[in-house]
Amino acid sequence: MLDTASAVGKAPDRGDPGPARSRRLRPGPYLLILPALAVIAVLMLWPIGQIGVMSLQKIGNRQLRGEPAEHVGLEYFRTIFADPFFWQTLRHTVLFAAVAVTLTMTVGTLIGLLLNRLGRRMANLVAGGVLVAWATPPVTAAIIFSWLFGTTGGLVNWLLDRLPDALVGGGWPDHNWFATPLSTYTVLTVCVVWQACPFVAVSVLAGLKSVPSELYEAARVDGSGPWRSFWTITVPLLKPIFMVLIVMSVIWDFKVFTQLFVMSGLANRDAFNLSLYAYSEAFGSLNPKLGMGSAIAVVLTLILLVVTAVYVRVMVRQGETA
Amino acid sequence: MKYTRIAATTVAIALAASACGGDKKDGADAGKDPAQLKVWMMGDGTPEQTKFLDQVETEFRQKHPNTDVQVKYVPWPQVATTFQKAAAGGEGPDVTELGNTDVQSHIEQGNLLDITDQVAGWADAGKLNKTALENDKADGKTYALPWYGGVRGVWYRKDWFDKAGITAPKTWAELTAAAKKVQDAQKVPGIGVPTDQTNALLSFVWGAGGDIAAKQNGKWVGQFTSPQVKDAVSYYTGLITTDKVAPEKYVGKNELQGPQTDFALGKLGMYIDGSWAFAQMKKIAPKNADKWAVFPIPAKNGGNAPALAGGSDVAVWKDTKAPKAAFDYATVLNNAKNAAAWADISGFSSMRSDVRFSDPRLAVFTDIAANTKFAPISSGWGEFEQSKKVVPNMLKAIVQGKPIDDELKKADEQANTLLNP
Numbered sequence: 139m140l141d142t143a144s145a146v147g148k149a150p151d152r153g154d155p156g157p158a159r160s161r162r163l164r165p166g167p168y169l170l171i172l173p174a175l176a177v178i179a180v181l182m183l184w185p186i187g188q189i190g191v192m193s194l195q196k197i198g199n200r201q202l203r204g205e206p207a208e209h210v211g212l213e214y215f216r217t218i219f220a221d222p223f224f225w226q227t228l229r230h231t232v233l234f235a236a237v238a239v240t241l242t243m244t245v246g247t248l249i250g251l252l253l254n255r256l257g258r259r260m261a262n263l264v265a266g267g268v269l270v271a272w273a274t275p276p277v278t279a280a281i282i283f284s285w286l287f288g289t290t291g292g293l294v295n296w297l298l299d300r301l302p303d304a305l306v307g308g309g310w311p312d313h314n315w316f317a318t319p320l321s322t323y324t325v326l327t328v329c330v331v332w333q334a335c336p337f338v339a340v341s342v343l344a345g346l347k348s349v350p351s352e353l354y355e356a357a358r359v360d361g362s363g364p365w366r367s368f369w370t371i372t373v374p375l376l377k378p379i380f381m382v383l384i385v386m387s388v389i390w391d392f393k394v395f396t397q398l399f400v401m402s403g404l405a406n407r408d409a410f411n412l413s414l415y416a417y418s419e420a421f422g423s424l425n426p427k428l429g430m431g432s433a434i435a436v437v438l439t440l441i442l443l444v445v446t447a448v449y450v451r452v453m454v455r456q457g458e459t460a
Numbered sequence: 461m462k463y464t465r466i467a468a469t470t471v472a473i474a475l476a477a478s479a480c481g482g483d484k485k486d487g488a489d490a491g492k493d494p495a496q497l498k499v500w501m502m503g504d505g506t507p508e509q510t511k512f513l514d515q516v517e518t519e520f521r522q523k524h525p526n527t528d529v530q531v532k533y534v535p536w537p538q539v540a541t542t543f544q545k546a547a548a549g550g551e552g553p554d555v556t557e558l559g560n561t562d563v564q565s566h567i568e569q570g571n572l573l574d575i576t577d578q579v580a581g582w583a584d585a586g587k588l589n590k591t592a593l594e595n596d597k598a599d600g601k602t603y604a605l606p607w608y609g610g611v612r613g614v615w616y617r618k619d620w621f622d623k624a625g626i627t628a629p630k631t632w633a634e635l636t637a638a639a640k641k642v643q644d645a646q647k648v649p650g651i652g653v654p655t656d657q658t659n660a661l662l663s664f665v666w667g668a669g670g671d672i673a674a675k676q677n678g679k680w681v682g683q684f685t686s687p688q689v690k691d692a693v694s695y696y697t698g699l700i701t702t703d704k705v706a707p708e709k710y711v712g713k714n715e716l717q718g719p720q721t722d723f724a725l726g727k728l729g730m731y732i733d734g735s736w737a738f739a740q741m742k743k744i745a746p747k748n749a750d751k752w753a754v755f756p757i758p759a760k761n762g763g764n765a766p767a768l769a770g771g772s773d774v775a776v777w778k779d780t781k782a783p784k785a786a787f788d789y790a791t792v793l794n795n796a797k798n799a800a801a802w803a804d805i806s807g808f809s810s811m812r813s814d815v816r817f818s819d820p821r822l823a824v825f826t827d828i829a830a831n832t833k834f835a836p837i838s839s840g841w842g843e844f845e846q847s848k849k850v851v852p853n854m855l856k857a858i859v860q861g862k863p864i865d866d867e868l869k870k871a872d873e874q875a876n877t878l879l880n881p
Contacts, residue, residue: 199548314711
C-alpha cells in the first residue's frame with residue numbers, strides 16, 4: 139500500500155529531487171508503528187527466532203544451567219518427519235480444525251441471524267448469555283466440560299441414562315468419554331465451538347446491522363424466501379467478514395492446547411495434537427527435550443504462518459475494495 | 461521458553477546485585493550462617509504440614525539463630541517445570557524435597573550437590589533405609605537423603621467382604637474371585653484398574669517374579685516380552701477385558717481421576733492406593749471411613765507382591781551459597797523426633813529404621829513396606845514414565861483390543877532407548 143502511494147506521488151516531483159527524497163522517507167508513519175513493532179519484536183519475533191535456533195540444538199536441563207548446547211542440525215526434523223506418531227498428531231490437528239471451524243461458523247452465523255431478528259430486550263439477554271461462554275477462560279471451560287462428561291456425577295452420562303434405552307442405548311453411567319480419540323475430540327469440539335461461536339455471532343450481527351433493510355424488502359416483494367435471501371444477499375455482502383472470521387478460527391483451532399491438556403492429558407498419547415506433542419517433549423518430564431519440542435513448534439508455526447499469509451492477503455484485498 | 465529466558469535474565473541481574481552486596485557484608489564464608497535459607501517442599505502445603513515445618517524451623521534456628529527459613533510449596537503437577545526454571549534461572553532452593561523417582565534425573569543434570577562427606581559425618585546416616593539410599597547415589601557419591609516412603613496396597617470394603625464371606629485375597633485368582641463376588645452382591649464394579657497407574661502394574665509384574673527392565677553390561681534392557689511381564693499385563697488388563705470385574709471407565713485415567721472418589725462413595729469394591737489416601741477419602745465421604753481396610757497386593761501364587769517404594773528424598777541444591785546450613789536443615793528435618801511426627805501427620809512411612817507408624821489402622825502399610833522394590837534406577841525413567849508414559853499407553857492400547865505381543869514389543873523398544881539416555 140505504502141509503496142504504491144509513494145510511487146504515485148513520485149512522478150510529478152521528478153524535476154525536484156530534494157523534496158522528493160524527504161517525502162519518500164516519510165518517517166512519521168514508521169515512528170508511529172515503532173512502539174508496537176518493538177513490543178512485537180521482543181515478545182514474539184525474538185522468541186520465535188529462539189525456537190528456530192533451539193530446534194537445531196540439543197537442549198536439556200544441563201544446557202539451561204549454562205552449558206553450551208550441542209548443534210545437531212536438522213536431526214530433530216528428520217526424526218519427526220520419519221515418525222508416524224507425528225503424522226497422527228498432525229492429522230488430528232488438521233481434522234479437528236476443519237470440523238471445529240465449520241461448526242463454529244455455522245452455529246455462530248445462526249446465532250448472529252437470531253440476534254438480528256430478536257427484539258431488543260431478548261437480543262440483549264441472548265447476547266449476554268453467549269458472551270459468557272466467550273469470556274470463560276479456557277481452563278475453566280475445560281474443567282467444567284470434564285465434569286459434565288465425567289463418569290462419577292457427570293451430568294451428560296446421567297442425562298443419557300435417563301433417556302429411554304431404545305433411543306440412545308444403555309450402559310451410559312460408566313461411559314468413558316475420554317477413552318478413544320474420536321469421543322475425546324467430540325467433547326473437545328463441543329467445548330471449543332461453544333466458546334468460539336459467540337465471537338462469530340457478534341461479528342456477523344455487526345455486519346447484518348450494516349445491510350440496508352430495503353434489500354431484504356425488495357427480495358421479499360420478488361418472492362424470495364429466507365433461505366434464498368440469505369444466500370443471495372447476506373452471504374455476498376458479508377463475505378469479507380466471513381473470510382476474516384474463517385481465517386481467524388482456523389488459526390485459533392490449530393493451536394488448541396489448554397482444553398485437550400486438561401481433559402485428556404499426557405496419559406492418552408493416542409489423542410495428542412501437535413501442541414500437546416510439542417509440550418510433552420519439551421516440558422513433560424524432568425528430562426526436558428527442548429530442542430525436539432522446539433522443532434515441533436517450528437512446524438506448527440510454519441503451518442500457521444501460511445494461514446496468516448492468507449489472512450493478510452484477505453485483509454489487504456478488503457482494504458483495496460473498500 | 462520465552463518466560464524462562466526473561467526470568468533468567470531478570471534473576472541473574474537481581475542475583476548479581478545481591479551477591480555483590482552480600483559478599484561485602486558477610487566476607488563470603490560458605491560455612492557461615494546465611495541470612496536466609498530457601499526450602500522447597502512438594503505438594504500443596506496443608507496446615508498440618510506448615511505447622512510441622514514451623515517446629516522444624518524452630519529447632520533448626522537453635523543452631524543457626526541468624527538464618528531465616530523460607531518454605532515454598534511446589535504442587536506435584538508443576539514439579540518438572542519449576543525445577544526446569546530453577547536450573548535455567550538460578551533462582552533455585554538451598555535444600556529441597558524430591559520425588560524419589562526423580563533423583564537420578566536431577567543427579568544426571570547436575571542439579572544436586574555431592575554430600576557424600578556430610579552424610580558420612582552424620583551419626584544417624586546408618587539408620588536410613590539402605591535400598592532407598594542406593595537410589596540417591598551415582599558413581600559411588602551420595603546426592604540426597606531418603607526422607608519418607610509411600611507404598612500402596614488394595615483398599616477394600618470390609619463390610620462387603622464380611623457379608624460375602626471373603627477374606628483378604630492371597631493370590632491373583634482369589635483377587636479376581638473376590639472382585640467378582642463383591643460385584644455380583646453389591647452391583648458395583650469389583651475393582652478399579654486405571655491404565656495410568658504404573659506403580660500398580662509394577663507390583664503385579666514383581667508378583668509374577670519378573671521385572672520390566674534389567675541391567676545387562678551397564679545398559680538397561682527392556683523385559684516386557686518376558687513371560688512374567690506378559691503374564692502380569694494379561695492379568696491386569698484381563699480384569700477389565702475378560703474377567704469383567706473392572707470397569708472400562710478408568711481407561712486413560714489414574715487412581716485419583718475416578719477410582720478414589722468412587723471407592724470412597726461406595727461405588728467401587730476395591731482400588732489400589734497408598735496410606736495417604738485415607739485422609740483424602742475421609743474428606744469425600746467421612747461416614748464410610750470405618751468400613752475401609754487394606755490388604756497387600758497379592759503375588760501370583762501367594763504372598764505379598766513387592767510394592768513400588770514411592771516417596772521423597774531431601775537434597776542440597778548445587779547452586780546453594782550455604783551448603784552447611786542446608787545440610788543441617790536436612791538432618792533436623794529427618795531426625796528421629798521429626799521423622800516420627802511427620803509419619804503420623806502425612807501417613808507416609810519414615811525411611812528411618814527406628815521410626816514406625818503409631819496409628820494401628822495404617823499398621824498394614826508397615827508390613828507392605830517391608831517388601832519394596834524400585835523402578836529402574838535410570839535418569840531416563842523420568843521421560844519413560846512422565847512424558848512418554850510408555851506403560852500407561854501400552855495398557856490402554858491392550859485394553860482397547862490391540863495385540864498384546866505387539867504392544868509389549870513396542871514397550872521393550874522404548875525401554876531400550878529411553879532408559880539409556
